[in-house]
Amino acid sequence: MKTQFLTITLLFLSLSLSAQSEEEEIKQTLQNYIDGSSYNNQELIQSAFYKGADLFLSKKDQELWVLSPEEYANLFKNREQGKFNGRVGKILNVDYANNIASAKAEILIPKQNLKFIDIFLLKKLDGKWKIISKAATLITE
Known part of the structure; x- marks a missing residue:
């Protein structure tokens, strides 16, 4: 009986650690985006x-502004x-199932009094989490 209990406990512990690991990997991908855009690292x-x-x-005076990752990164090239550069990002939440995830982040640019909310879709591809889509909105209060 003790052996079965120990086996079940180890199984649940293993699954829990795996889940934490996946969430941490997702957050690291998001943090790469945040740090890259805060420190001009294309x-x-x-x-x-x-x-x-x-x-x-x-974008001001434009209902929808669509960029590729390369075009977005090029905004920081100069x-x-x-x-x-004054951009402060914070991951607000992450939700995932198997190899897909969604996440939300807040981006503040205090010098310009700007606040954005970013929504991300991510997918685990070749063992790595990648952002496959991002939508952002400017919050005006």
């Missing part, structure tokens, strides 16, 4: 995305890489 930004991803963004 490679780090692109590493978070699936190459064929679409980013649906907010800034000093590694220097903090």
Whole structure:
């Protein structure tokens, strides 16, 4: 009886650790995007995305602004890489099942009094979590 209990306990512990690991991997992908866009690191930004991803963004006087990961990363190319640019990102939540996930993040740019909410879709591809789609909205309060 003790052996069965121990086996079941180890199984649940293993599953729990695996679940934490998946969530941490998802958060690391999101953090790569956040850090890349906060420190003008184009490679780090692109590493978070699936190459064929679409980013649906907010832009003044434009209802929908669609960019590829490369086009988005290029927005940071004329800034000093590694220097903090004032963007502060925070992961608000992550939800996943098997090899798909959704996540929400808040992006603040205090100097410009801007607040964005980003919604992400992610998929585990070749053993790595990648953002396959991102939508952002500017919050005006």
